[in-house]
Amino acid sequence: MANIKRSPWLLHYDGSSCNGCDIEVLACLTPVYDAERFGIMNTGDPMQADILLITGGINAQNQPTVKQLYEQMPRPKVVVAVGVCACTGGVFKECYNILGGADTTIPVDIYVPGCAARPQAIIDGIVKAVDLFQKRLEEHYAKKRGQGRNEVSANG
Amino acid sequence: MAEVIHPEEILEEIAASDLLKKVMEKKKEGYRLSQICAALIDGKYELSYSFADDVSYQYITYRLVIETDVEIPSITEIIPQALFYENEMKELFGVKVKMISLDYKNKLYRIRQETPFGPKEA
Amino acid sequence: MAKKSVIPYGPQHPVLPEPIHLDLVVEDEKVVEAIPSIGFIHRGLESLVDKRDFNQMTYVAERTCGICSFQHGMGYCEAVEHIFGVEIPERAKFLRTIWAELGRMHSHLLWLGLLADGFGFENLFYQCWRIREKILDMQEMTSGGRLIFSVNTIGGVLKDIPADMLRTILSTIDEVEAELKTVQKTFLNDYTVQTRLKGVGVLTQDQAHDLGCAGPFGRASGINTDMRKLGYAAYPYIDFEPIISSDGDSYARCECRIGELFQSMDILRQAIAKIPNETDLATPVKGNPNGEYFMRVEQPRGEAVYYVKANGKPYVERLRIRTPTFANLPGLCEMLKNTELADIGLLILTIDPCISCTER
Numbered sequence: 001m002a003n004i005k006r007s008p009w010l011l012h013y014d015g016s017s018c019n020g021c022d023i024e025v026l027a028c029l030t031p032v033y034d035a036e037r038f039g040i041m042n043t044g045d046p047m048q049a050d051i052l053l054i055t056g057g058i059n060a061q062n063q064p065t066v067k068q069l070y071e072q073m074p075r076p077k078v079v080v081a082v083g084v085c086a087c088t089g090g091v092f093k094e095c096y097n098i099l100g101g102a103d104t105t106i107p108v109d110i111y112v113p114g115c116a117a118r119p120q121a122i123i124d125g126i127v128k129a130v131d132l133f134q135k136r137l138e139e140h141y142a143k144k145r146g147q148g149r150n151e152v153s154a155n156g
Numbered sequence: 157m158a159e160v161i162h163p164e165e166i167l168e169e170i171a172a173s174d175l176l177k178k179v180m181e182k183k184k185e186g187y188r189l190s191q192i193c194a195a196l197i198d199g200k201y202e203l204s205y206s207f208a209d210d211v212s213y214q215y216i217t218y219r220l221v222i223e224t225d226v227e228i229p230s231i232t233e234i235i236p237q238a239l240f241y242e243n244e245m246k247e248l249f250g251v252k253v254k255m256i257s258l259d260y261k262n263k264l265y266r267i268r269q270e271t272p273f274g275p276k277e278a
Numbered sequence: 279m280a281k282k283s284v285i286p287y288g289p290q291h292p293v294l295p296e297p298i299h300l301d302l303v304v305e306d307e308k309v310v311e312a313i314p315s316i317g318f319i320h321r322g323l324e325s326l327v328d329k330r331d332f333n334q335m336t337y338v339a340e341r342t343c344g345i346c347s348f349q350h351g352m353g354y355c356e357a358v359e360h361i362f363g364v365e366i367p368e369r370a371k372f373l374r375t376i377w378a379e380l381g382r383m384h385s386h387l388l389w390l391g392l393l394a395d396g397f398g399f400e401n402l403f404y405q406c407w408r409i410r411e412k413i414l415d416m417q418e419m420t421s422g423g424r425l426i427f428s429v430n431t432i433g434g435v436l437k438d439i440p441a442d443m444l445r446t447i448l449s450t451i452d453e454v455e456a457e458l459k460t461v462q463k464t465f466l467n468d469y470t471v472q473t474r475l476k477g478v479g480v481l482t483q484d485q486a487h488d489l490g491c492a493g494p495f496g497r498a499s500g501i502n503t504d505m506r507k508l509g510y511a512a513y514p515y516i517d518f519e520p521i522i523s524s525d526g527d528s529y530a531r532c533e534c535r536i537g538e539l540f541q542s543m544d545i546l547r548q549a550i551a552k553i554p555n556e557t558d559l560a561t562p563v564k565g566n567p568n569g570e571y572f573m574r575v576e577q578p579r580g581e582a583v584y585y586v587k588a589n590g591k592p593y594v595e596r597l598r599i600r601t602p603t604f605a606n607l608p609g610l611c612e613m614l615k616n617t618e619l620a621d622i623g624l625l626i627l628t629i630d631p632c633i634s635c636t637e638r
Binding site for chain 2: 574
């Protein structure tokens, strides 16, 4: 199965955003912008997701949730931070309950700017994430194949 | 032209001991609790209990000005829905509210910083 | 007697667009009690008053919530204008009304879509969101932003809507109305939709009144109140009556919001017909605000209260935003009692929760 291209599944989690980016992400998945034509699928289950789309900053309470979601996702995985709050904390950066952007908690690969991020920008981010996922998948398989040979030689 | 119903808002300052009586009165008159808000002004808490009438659109605010160490009674016995407001001011401002029907024990918002709006220690 | 057990619900859940956590006490499949725990989106926005002056706070207030962003900005501005005692130009009042109603339409269409998604009618969900995009295009055309406009300022608005754009809005509303009528038939007459909505999650008028429910959620239970009657912005010049229903179930809530969509279109047509020609869009304010005011506005989700207290300094002393979902939370908990576990997702949606508003 290693040479077959896969459709990455997308999980969306709303951090402490104002909802603006949140509904723009949803708008991306509905008919007018339809991000699913780039070969992704929206899912609500972290255990089956490959790309995590996170909107909004991180606060004290959602930090463990975000961490848990990230850890539940199978490897390889890609994280996209959508909107300026998820990138840096944005307009709420100085609020007492905001720790900062998504990268304060989990490693972020792609940053999508904007307040609220426009669907075009989000789609651009998703397309980049799909490419990155494919690359990571190939690396992952290559590593696994390499490990497999080592095991054989060790045992054999 | 549509009819505009906008009676002048009423702001009345009351003593903390009158709170429950006033709240009971308003409940009997058919007002609904619109909001409870706390503010820290010059080292004293200003608590505003606002009631709204859905028919006359009258808005009445009772204002309590108390020292930061004064305990005030919860109104959840009379108006159960006040519990979110009271938990909020307890957690964010450190207002001492006693006998809330469902006390979240400062775990409503679960913030890391204690009473961010509360009195700053000099 | 069945054993009681507690099921945690959320914060990340497929039907929930936003994180809210509920502890559901269930007996078999029946929910006995629901205890919400919020705080996943609490930012502490109100504390920014120490760092931003009263003009800058407009933009922070707008970012309380991305859905009713314009109305948040408007509520804050109207409160500060009351403290200053300034009258804003007539045209600015009408422009505010137009943007507010466009915002209401996009919010209600969004909600209808999510509701359809909640009961598993994906086709209807997509249709609603497709129609909503037309409203978003109008918002983008007039203000430059799809969701967050930043057109409010203390004393008026920053941008004008030229006459040709107003005509485009009118023609778009006609298109939207025709499409909405088709969608409305499915929402209100379809057998499967009715079985999911009718008689589910009933909240009686007395309960709704005692729990202080606001907006369409309260109006669906028969509470005849609409803050637009207070006559802020250009609403004194517009004829409208609050849309109420008496059933108090999920179907009534759906009916109310669909009714409000048509009402919004009507208000938009009236406002565009009556808008005066003026070049002045904002009354400049001098100095700093001093005083306090409780401003109430009718948001898509209900009554929102903005309390501003200022003491003559550029930094406002206290800004408090009481949002409609915060007032509707007790109603939600009450409504969830004695319902089926399978309906919970749908029922949470029927109050049109906006958690970012709630927690600020």
